[in-house]
Amino acid sequence: MNLNGKAWTVGDHIDTDVIIPARYLNTSDPNELATYCMIDYDKDFVTKIKAGDVMVAGANFGCGSSREHAPIAIKVAGISCVIAKTFARIFYRNAINIGLPILESAEASEKIKEGDELEIDLANGKIVNVTRKESYTATAFPPFMQELIAQGGLINYTKKKLGTAKA
Amino acid sequence: MGQTITEKILAAHAGKASVKPGDLIQAKLDIVLGNDITAPVAINEFNKLGVDKVFATDRIALIPDHFTPNKDIKSAEQVKVLREFAAKMGITHFYDVGEMGVEHALLPEMGIVGPGDLIIGADSHTCTYGALGAFSTGVGSTDMGIAMATGEAWFKVPESIKFVIKGKKKKWVSGKDLILYIIGQIGVDGARYQAMEFTGPAIKDFSIDERFTIANMAIEAGAKNGIFGVDDVTLEYVKGRTIRPYQIYESDADATYARTIEIDLADVDMQVAFPHLPENTKSISEAKGLKIDQVVIGSCTNGRIEDLRIAAHIMKGKKVAKGVRCIIIPATQQIYKQAMNEGLFNIFIDANAAVSTPTCGPCLGGHMGILAKGERSLATTNRNFVGRMGSTESEVYLASPAVAAASAITGTISSPEDVI
Numbered sequence: 001m002n003l004n005g006k007a008w009t010v011g012d013h014i015d016t017d018v019i020i021p022a023r024y025l026n027t028s029d030p031n032e033l034a035t036y037c038m039i040d041y042d043k044d045f046v047t048k049i050k051a052g053d054v055m056v057a058g059a060n061f062g063c064g065s066s067r068e069h070a071p072i073a074i075k076v077a078g079i080s081c082v083i084a085k086t087f088a089r090i091f092y093r094n095a096i097n098i099g100l101p102i103l104e105s106a107e108a109s110e111k112i113k114e115g116d117e118l119e120i121d122l123a124n125g126k127i128v129n130v131t132r133k134e135s136y137t138a139t140a141f142p143p144f145m146q147e148l149i150a151q152g153g154l155i156n157y158t159k160k161k162l163g164t165a166k167a
Numbered sequence: 168m169g170q171t172i173t174e175k176i177l178a179a180h181a182g183k184a185s186v187k188p189g190d191l192i193q194a195k196l197d198i199v200l201g202n203d204i205t206a207p208v209a210i211n212e213f214n215k216l217g218v219d220k221v222f223a224t225d226r227i228a229l230i231p232d233h234f235t236p237n238k239d240i241k242s243a244e245q246v247k248v249l250r251e252f253a254a255k256m257g258i259t260h261f262y263d264v265g266e267m268g269v270e271h272a273l274l275p276e277m278g279i280v281g282p283g284d285l286i287i288g289a290d291s292h293t294c295t296y297g298a299l300g301a302f303s304t305g306v307g308s309t310d311m312g313i314a315m316a317t318g319e320a321w322f323k324v325p326e327s328i329k330f331v332i333k334g335k336k337k338k339w340v341s342g343k344d345l346i347l348y349i350i351g352q353i354g355v356d357g358a359r360y361q362a363m364e365f366t367g368p369a370i371k372d373f374s375i376d377e378r379f380t381i382a383n384m385a386i387e388a389g390a391k392n393g394i395f396g397v398d399d400v401t402l403e404y405v406k407g408r409t410i411r412p413y414q415i416y417e418s419d420a421d422a423t424y425a426r427t428i429e430i431d432l433a434d435v436d437m438q439v440a441f442p443h444l445p446e447n448t449k450s451i452s453e454a455k456g457l458k459i460d461q462v463v464i465g466s467c468t469n470g471r472i473e474d475l476r477i478a479a480h481i482m483k484g485k486k487v488a489k490g491v492r493c494i495i496i497p498a499t500q501q502i503y504k505q506a507m508n509e510g511l512f513n514i515f516i517d518a519n520a521a522v523s524t525p526t527c528g529p530c531l532g533g534h535m536g537i538l539a540k541g542e543r544s545l546a547t548t549n550r551n552f553v554g555r556m557g558s559t560e561s562e563v564y565l566a567s568p569a570v571a572a573a574s575a576i577t578g579t580i581s582s583p584e585d586v587i
Contacts, residue, residue, distance in 0.1 A: 013355055013444060017552040022531040026234060026241035028207045040554045060356040063389060064552060065531070066291040068208055068307035089360050089391055090291060094307035144191050144321070155215050158313045164217035 003080045003101070003120040005052040007112045010041065012058035016070040016091065019062065025069055033069050034076035051078035054120065056112045058084065062091025068098060075100040081120055083127065083138070085109035096145055099153040103127065103138035111136065169419025171327045172394055173362040176302040176416055180285040188326040188425075196226070197411070198280055199314040200288030202270055203231035205307070207248040209289055212312030221256045222318030228260040228279060228288075229253050230270040233527040238534040268499025268525045271295035271383060271467035276499055281405050282397045283414030287311065287320050292467050292549065294385045297394035298378035299401055300415065304392045325362045325391045326425035332367035334432035339583050341477075342377025343469060343547065343567040346384040347438035349430065351448030359389035361425060364418065366396065369432055375404040376473040383468050384549050387445040439545075439580060440565035443553045451570060451582045461544040462487075462575040463556075464568050465496025465523070466530045469547035472502050474568040479511040481572035481583050482518045488578030493520035494536045496528060520575065532556050538563075545574045 017040070024036045038045035055074065061084035062070060071094045074082065081101040095102045101122050108127050112118065117130040125138035141149065151157045159165035170178070170185055178186040180194040201209050206229055213221075221227055229249045234242035246263075253261035260279055267273070271292050274280045280296045286303035287293065289311035296303035306320065314320050330349065350357070363385045365378075373381070378395050385393025395401070397415045405413060439454035441447040464470070464478050475497060487493040495515050497503040503525065506512060515522050529536030530548040538544055538557030543564065546556065551563035564580065573581040 015550075015552045017531070017550070017555050021554055022204075022233075022533055025204045026239060026245060028211065028245070040559045060359065060389060063355060064291065064550060066289055066293075066305040066307055067204065068289075068309060069204075071307075072208075086356065086359065088356070088389060090305050090307060093310065097307060097309040142191060142323075154309050154313055155212055158317065159216055162216065162218065162317070 001122045003052060003054070003122065005054045005080050005118060006050065007054050007056045007114060007116040007118055008049060009056045009112065009114040013060045013063055014041070014057055015064035016062055016067050017064055019070040020067065020073045025067065030072050030076045033073040037073040037077040046077050049078055052080045053078065054118050055079050055082045056109060057082065058109055059086045061087050063088035066090045068094045071095045071098055071100040081122070083108050083112070096148055097154040105136050105138040108136040108138065168423065169421035171362065171364060171418045171422040172300065172396060172416045173302055173327055173364065173392060174324060176283060176285055177322060177324055186324045188324050190324040191321060192324060193319055193321050194285055196287055196314055196318055196320055197284040198226055198228060198286045199311060200228045200230065200270060200274065200286065200290065200293060201311050202233050202290055203235060203242065203246050203249060204233050205289030205311065207245050208308035209311035209315065210248055210252045212309045213315050216313065216316050218316045221258065221315045224257045225259040226318065227258050227315055228274060229258055230262055230267060230273060232267055232269050232525070233531065234533045235267060235526055236264050236524065266500060269467045269470055269527055272471055272498035272502065275299060275379065276501055278408040278410045281409035281411065281413035282401065283416055287314055291386045292383050294390065294392050295379050295383040295467060297382035297385065297392050298375060299405060300395060300397040302392055302394065305386060325360055327362040327364050328358055329424040329427040330363060330365050331427060331429045332365060332369040332432065333429065334369055336372060336432050337436065339437055339569050340432070340435055341567045341569065342373050342380040344438045345435055346381045347440050347445065347448050347565065348435045350384065350388050350445050351438065353388055355387060355444050355446045356389040358385065361390055363388065363390045363393045365393065370395065371398060371400065374473060375400055376471040379471065380468055387549060437567060437570055437582060439570065440551055442551050442562045442564070445549070445551060445565060454580050455582065457580045458543065458578065459491060459545045459574055459580060460542040461536060461538065462491060462493045462571050463496070463529050463536055463544060463546040463548060464571050465498060466527065466548040467498065468549045469568050470496055470498030470502065472505050474547065475502070475506045475511050478568045478572035479514040481569060481586060482520065482576060483514045485518055485576045485586065487519045487575045491575055491578045492536070493575040494523060494529065495520050496523045497525060499525055529556055545571055545580060547571050
C-alpha cells in the first residue's frame with residue numbers, strides 16, 4: 001500500500017495523555033475520540049490535518065497509558081501513518097493490533113521537517129521525502145507482525161485461527 | 168545457558184523448556200484484566216470474534232475503578248457495559264462499587280494473582296504484580312478482548328536489566344524514592360521493551376507494599392515488566408491468600424542480562440519528580456520550598472495501608488496548611504476499613520484532609536481532585552504528564568507518601584524532617 005501526505009512533526013516522549021486526555025475517555029466511540037486527537041498538544045490539530053497526512057515523531061512515541069484510544073484517535077482523525085525514532089512498547093503493539101500503520105526510522109525522524117510531502121511504500125518500509133528529494137528505510141517488521149499487518153490486525157488474524165472468520 | 172525469572176515464566180507458559188530474548192511466543196495466560204476505560208473497547212473487540220463464551224470465567228478480572236463511583240452519565244454507561252458483560256458471561260472477578268478497589272491493589276490483596284503467574288491487563292500499571300515474582304504486563308484493549316476468548320497472547324521475550332540494590336535505606340526513604348531515583352537515572356525510555364529485575368542484598372528491607380510501588384512504576388521507564396524474586400517477605404504475603412496454587416521461579420546465577428546497574432542506597436535521598444516527566448527527579452533538598460495547592464495520597468502506586476500509616480504518622484496532631492487541599496484515597500475497601508480501624512481517619516480528618524472511597528480518580532484527571540489553570544499538586548501517583556491531573560496549565564510533582572504528608576502540612580514541598 002502506498003500513502004501520500006504532508007508531515008506533521010512532534011517531539012520526543014509524546015505520551016498517550018497528550019494524544020487523548022483521560023477526560024475524554026468516558027466514551028469508546030472512535031469518531032468522538034478522533035475529535036480530541038492531540039488536543040493537549042495543539043488544540044487545532046484535527047482541523048489542521050488532511051486525511052492521509054503523516055505524523056513524524058521523535059523517541060518513545062506513545063509512552064504512558066495502555067489506552068488503545070490513542071492509536072484509534074490518530075487513525076480515525078485521518079493520519080495515515082506514524083513515523084517515529086522509537087515507539088513505546090504498548091503503543092507499538094496496539095497500533096499493529098488495530099491496523100494503524102507505523103514505521104520506525106531514526107533517519108526519517110531526524111530529517112523530515114514539518115510540511116514536507118511524503119510518499120510511503122508501507123510493504124517495503126520505504127519513505128520518500130518529495131520536498132527534500134531524500135529517501136529513508138524503516139526497520140522491517142518481524143514475519144509474525146507482517147502477517148498480522150497483512151491480515152488487517154489481530155482480530156482478523158485470530159478469527160482465521162479460531163475458524164470463526166466468514167469465508 | 169541460564170535463564171532469568173522473566174524468561175522462565177514465559178517459557179513455562181509457552182510450553183517450552185527455555186526461551187531467549189527476541190523469541191516470539193504464544194503463551195497461556197493465568198489472568199486477563201480490564202477496567203472501566205479499557206474493557207468496553209475490549210468487549211467490543213471480543214464480540215467481533217464470533218465466540219459466545221470466555222475462555223475461563225474465573226480467569227478474567229473486570230474492575231471498574233477509574234471513573235467510579237460513576238463521575239458522569241457517559242462513565243455510568245461504560246461501567247454498565249462491564250456489569251452486563253460480566254453477568255452474561257458469568258465472570259467471577261467483577262467487583263462493583265462497594266467491593267471495588269484500585270485494580271492493582273485489589274488483585275494481589277484478593278489473592279487473584281500470585282508468584283509465577285502470567286498476567287496481562289489492559290492497563291499500563293499491570294506490571295505491579297511483578298512484586299510477587301509474577302510476569303505481568305500492560306496491553307491494549309484488542310489484546311485483552313482476544314485473550315478473554317482464547318486465554319492466550321503473543322509476546323516478544325524481553326531482555327532483562329538487573330538492578331542490584333545494596334546498602335541501607337536512609338531515614339524516610341521508601342520504595343517510591345528508589346523507583347523515582349532509578350527512573351531519574353535511566354530515563355523514561357531507559358528500559359523500553361525490557362524487563363527490570365530488582366535484586367540485591369537490600370531487597371529484603373523493602374516491604375511487599377514498597378515492592379508493589381517499585382514494580383508498578385517499571386512502565387514509567389518504558390519497561391515491559393518489573394519483577395522481584397520470591398523471598399520470605401513475598402511468602403508471608405501470599406500464604407493463605409492466593410486462590411490458586413502458585414509456582415516459584417528464580418533467575419539462574421548464569422542468566423544473561425542486557426546490563427547490570429548497581430545502586431547503593433547511601434546515594435538515594437527522598438525524591439520529587441518535577442513536571443512533566445517522571446524522569447525529572449530531584450532530591451528533596453533541591454525540591455523544597457515550592458508552594459503547592461493540592462496533595463493527593465493514593466493510587467495503584469501508593470494507596471496501600473503502609474502508605475496511609477506513614478502519612479498519618481507525619482500528620483498526627485497537625486493541620487493541613489490553609490490554601491491546600493489534601494485528598495487521601497485508600498486503594499481498596501479492605502485498606503479503607505483497616506485504616507479506619509487503626510484510627511488513621513481520625514488523624515486525617517482532624518488535620519482537615521478529605522478521605523475518599525477507593526478510585527483512580529485524580530491520578531489520571533478523572534474526578535475527585537482536578538486542578539485548575541496554574542495550580543500545582545504534589546501526588547503519590549505515577550505520572551506527571553501535561554494535563555494529567557486537570558488543566559494543561561497545571562503541574563504535578565511525584566513523591567512518596569511521607570513527602571506528600573509533610574508538604575500538606577507546610578503548604579510547600581517539604582521533608583518529613585521539617586514537620587516532625
